[in-house]
Amino acid sequence: MAHPVRGAIALPGPDDPALATYRVLDERGVADPARVPEVAPAEWLRMYRGMVVIRTMDERLMAMQRQGRIGFYGEARGQEAAVIGSAAALGPDDWIFPALREAGAGIFRGLPLTAYVAQIMGNAHDPGKGRQMPCHEGTRASKFVTMSSCIATQLPHATGMAWAAKIRGDKTVVAAYLGDGATSESDFHVAMNFAGVFRVPVVFVCQNNQWAISTPSTAQTAAPTIAIKGRAYGIEGVRVDGNDLPAVHRVMRDAVEKARSGGGPTLIEALTYRLGAHTSSDDPSRYRDERVTDEWKARDPISRMRNWLLSQGLLDAAGDEKLRADVDAEVRDAIAAEEGVEGPPVHSLIEDVFAEVPRFLEDELAEMTGSGS
Amino acid sequence: MRLSYREALNQAMSEEMARDPSVFLMGEEVGHYQGAYKVSQGMLERFGERRVIDTPIAECGFVGVGVGAAMVGLRPIVELMTFNFSLVAIDQVINNAAKVRQMSGGQFKVPIVIRGAGGAAHQLGAQHSQSLESMYTYCPGLKVVMPATPADAKGLLKTAIRDDDPVVFIEGELLYGMQGEVPEGEHLIPLGRGEVKREGSDCTIVAWSKMVHLALAAAEELERKHDLSVEVVDPRTIKPLDEEIILRSVAKTHRCVVVEEGWSFNGVGAEIAHRVQRGVFDELDAPIERVTSLDVPMPYALHLEDLVAPTVPKVVAAVRRTLYLDGGK
Numbered sequence: 001m002a003h004p005v006r007g008a009i010a011l012p013g014p015d016d017p018a019l020a021t022y023r024v025l026d027e028r029g030v031a032d033p034a035r036v037p038e039v040a041p042a043e044w045l046r047m048y049r050g051m052v053v054i055r056t057m058d059e060r061l062m063a064m065q066r067q068g069r070i071g072f073y074g075e076a077r078g079q080e081a082a083v084i085g086s087a088a089a090l091g092p093d094d095w096i097f098p099a100l101r102e103a104g105a106g107i108f109r110g111l112p113l114t115a116y117v118a119q120i121m122g123n124a125h126d127p128g129k130g131r132q133m134p135c136h137e138g139t140r141a142s143k144f145v146t147m148s149s150c151i152a153t154q155l156p157h158a159t160g161m162a163w164a165a166k167i168r169g170d171k172t173v174v175a176a177y178l179g180d181g182a183t184s185e186s187d188f189h190v191a192m193n194f195a196g197v198f199r200v201p202v203v204f205v206c207q208n209n210q211w212a213i214s215t216p217s218t219a220q221t222a223a224p225t226i227a228i229k230g231r232a233y234g235i236e237g238v239r240v241d242g243n244d245l246p247a248v249h250r251v252m253r254d255a256v257e258k259a260r261s262g263g264g265p266t267l268i269e270a271l272t273y274r275l276g277a278h279t280s281s282d283d284p285s286r287y288r289d290e291r292v293t294d295e296w297k298a299r300d301p302i303s304r305m306r307n308w309l310l311s312q313g314l315l316d317a318a319g320d321e322k323l324r325a326d327v328d329a330e331v332r333d334a335i336a337a338e339e340g341v342e343g344p345p346v347h348s349l350i351e352d353v354f355a356e357v358p359r360f361l362e363d364e365l366a367e368m369t370g371s372g373s
Numbered sequence: 374m375r376l377s378y379r380e381a382l383n384q385a386m387s388e389e390m391a392r393d394p395s396v397f398l399m400g401e402e403v404g405h406y407q408g409a410y411k412v413s414q415g416m417l418e419r420f421g422e423r424r425v426i427d428t429p430i431a432e433c434g435f436v437g438v439g440v441g442a443a444m445v446g447l448r449p450i451v452e453l454m455t456f457n458f459s460l461v462a463i464d465q466v467i468n469n470a471a472k473v474r475q476m477s478g479g480q481f482k483v484p485i486v487i488r489g490a491g492g493a494a495h496q497l498g499a500q501h502s503q504s505l506e507s508m509y510t511y512c513p514g515l516k517v518v519m520p521a522t523p524a525d526a527k528g529l530l531k532t533a534i535r536d537d538d539p540v541v542f543i544e545g546e547l548l549y550g551m552q553g554e555v556p557e558g559e560h561l562i563p564l565g566r567g568e569v570k571r572e573g574s575d576c577t578i579v580a581w582s583k584m585v586h587l588a589l590a591a592a593e594e595l596e597r598k599h600d601l602s603v604e605v606v607d608p609r610t611i612k613p614l615d616e617e618i619i620l621r622s623v624a625k626t627h628r629c630v631v632v633e634e635g636w637s638f639n640g641v642g643a644e645i646a647h648r649v650q651r652g653v654f655d656e657l658d659a660p661i662e663r664v665t666s667l668d669v670p671m672p673y674a675l676h677l678e679d680l681v682a683p684t685v686p687k688v689v690a691a692v693r694r695t696l697y698l699d700g701g702k
C-alpha cells in the first residue's frame with residue numbers, strides 16, 4: 001500500500017511563528033488585550049499560585065542543599081511561566097514527560113508536595129522508592145512520568161505514547177519537555193521525525209533557557225531559533241516568550257487542541273533564561289556574564305503575571321500576601337513531614353528490577369548482606 | 374613530581390598534543406568549562422579552539438565525528454562526561470570504531486581515545502553509577518584501559534593516544550583528586566602490562582581502577598587484624614590483559630579474589646577466574662572468590678547504595694573464605 005501524500009511544506013514567511021517570539025504581556029505586565037486567551041479568573045489564579053509554589057519550593061530546597069540537608073537540587077527559577085503556562089493547558093488524562101525543570105508541572109496537576117520532597121530525600125515515602133537522584137520525581141497517578149537522567153531519551157517515548165493513543169483511538173495528548181541542549185541529541189531528531197511522519201498527538205515544549213550547563217544555546221545549534229527545527233520534520237514550530245504566562249498558555253492550548261483533534265504535533269520553543277546555576281553542583285559566574293542574568297531578572301515571569309493580575313483586579317496586594325504565606329506554610333509543612341523519615345527497606349533493593357523478584361536476586365542479596373549465611 | 378590523577382591526565386594530553394599536531398580533544402564542555410571534572414584545565418588557552426573543541430550535547434555525534442577524523446589520520450581524544458553516556462554513542466563505539474579496521478580489510482585505522490569517568494560516585498542513581506568495562510572488553514576491536522593511580526593515568530593515556538587502535542579509557546570518577554608521584558616527560562606504560570601494587574604471600578587480590586584502593590585497604594586490614602599477607606595485582610589494562618602477572622601471583626599465593634565494581638554476570642572477573650583456573654589449576658588451594666556489585670541498578674538512598682557496591686569488609690570476608698577461616702563461610 002502506498003504512503004499517503006501530504007501537502008508540501010511551506011517556506012517561512014517574514015512573520016513565521018517559528019522565527020518571531022509570541023507575546024501577550026510586555027515586561028511590566030501590560031497585556032495586548034486582543035491576545036489574552038480566555039481563561040476563568042480562578043484558573044489564572046491557580047496558575048499564578050503554581051508559579052509561586054515552584055519559586056518557594058526551589059528557594060527552600062536550594063537553601064537546604066547548601067546546608068547539607070539534601071544531596072543535590074536543580075531549580076527552575078525564572079522558568080516558572082513556561083512550566084505552568086504549558087502544563088495548565090493539558091487535560092487530566094494527558095501525559096507529561098518532564099526534563100529536569102518541570103517538577104512544578106507535576107505538582108500543579110496533583111503530585112503532592114510531600115511526595116516531591118520525599119523523592120528529594122530518597123526516603124520510604126518516595127513513590128520512586130529512593131531509586132533516583134533528587135528532582136527525578138514521577139507519579140503515574142498524576143500522569144507524570146519519572147524523569148530519566150539521560151538527556152533527550154524521553155522524547156521518543158513521548159512520541160511512542162502519543163502513537164499508542166492514536167492506535168487505541170483515545171483522545172490523550174502527550175507533552176514532552178526538553179531543554180535547548182537536548183535538541184542536539186539524536187533522540188530529539190528521531191522523536192520529531194517520527195511524530196511528523198505519523199502525525200501523533202504530541203507537543204514538544206523546549207524550554208530554551210539559553211544554557212546547557214556552560215554551553216550557550218548559540219553553541220548548540222546554528223539555526224536562528226529552535227522552533228524553526230520543526231519545519232524540517234513537517235511539524236509546526238512556534239516560538240513564545242517563556243516568561244509570559246498568558247502567551248505560553250495560549251500557544252500551548254492551541255497546540256494541545258490541534259493534537260487532540262488529529263492535527264498532529266507541534267514544537268513550542270519557550271524562550272526564557274536560567275536565572276540560577278545548572279544544579280547545586282555548578283557555579284555559573286565562572287562561565288557567563290551575570291549582568292545578562294540581571295537583565296533577565298527584570299523580566300521575572302512571576303512579577304509580570306502579578307502586575308497583570310493586579311491591573312485586572314483579579315488579585316490585590318493582601319490576597320497576594322496571603323497566597324504567598326499559604327504556599328510558604330505548605331512547603332514548610334511538607335519538608336517538616338518528610339525530613340527524618342527513614343529510608344526504604346533493604347529488601348526494596350531487589351524489587352522492581354523485574355516484575356517478580358527472581359530467586360537469584362534473593363540469593364545474591366542474602367549473600368551480600370550476610371543474612372543468608 | 375606530585376600530581377593529582379586529573380593533573381596527570383591533563384599532562385598526558387598536553388604533552389601528546391604538543392608533540393603531535395594530529396592529536397586534538399573534543400567533547401561536551403572540555404574547552405571553556407575545562408571539562409566536567411576539570412581534566413582539560415588550561416588546554417583551550419594553550420592549544421586554541423581548533424584543537425580543544427566544545428561540542429553540542431550529542432555523544433553519538435562527537436564519537437562518530439571522531440571516528441571519521443581518525444580514519445584520515447587525526448588522533449582524536451573524545452571526552453565523555455561520564456561513561457554512562459557512552460551508551461548514547463554505543464553504535465559508533467562498538468559497531469564502528471571497533472570494526473572499521475577489520476571490515477575494511479585493514480585499509481582504515483581508527484586511532485581514537487574515548488575517555489571519561491566511570492564507576493559510581495556517591496548518590497547519583499541508576500543512570501550515573503555504572504561500571505561498563507565488561508561490555509567494552511566483550512567486543513572485539515577495542516582496547517580497554519583503567520588506571521588506578523596518577524602515574525598510571527599519565528603513562529597509559531600517553532600510550533593510548535599513540536596507539537593505532539580505538540582505546541576505551543575509563544577513569545575513576547572518585548580518583549580525580551587523588552595525589553601521587555608521577556614521572557616527568559616521556560613516561561609510557563605499554564598497554565597489556567599490569568603491576569603488583571602490594572606484595573604478599575597468602576592470597577592474591579586482582580583489582581583495577583578505584584577497586585585497587587579498596588583492595589589495598591582490605592589488605593592492610595587483613596595484615597593488621599588477622600596477620601595475613603595479601604598481594605594486590607592491578608592489570609591496569611583489561612584488554613589486552615596481562616594474564617602472566619596474575620598467574621604468577623596466584624602460583625605464589627595459591628588463592629585468588631577478584632574485586633570489580635561492576636555486576637557479576639559476565640563481569641571481567643568471570644573471565645579472569647576462568648583464566649586463572651585454566652592456567653594454574655594445580656596451584657589453587659581454594660575456589661576463586663569474586664566481589665562485585667549487587668545485580669541491580671544503583672539506588673539513590675545512601676544506606677542502600679552502600680549495600681550494593683564492593684566494600685572493604687566484603688573483600689576481607691572473601692579473602693578469609695579462600696583461607697577457610699570463619700568456619701569456611
Ligand SMILES: Cc1ncc(C[n+]2csc(CCOP(=O)(O)OP(=O)(O)O)c2C)c(N)n1
Pocket residue numbers: 100101149150151178179180181182183209211212213274278401430432454458461
Ligand atoms: C546523554 C547525556 N549527556 C550528557 C548529560 C550531562 N548533562 C546533564 S544536564 C546537561 C545539560 C542539559 O541542558 P538542557 O537540555 O539545555 O537543559 P537545562 O539543564 O538547561 O534545563 C548535560 C549535558 C546527560 N545527563 N545525558
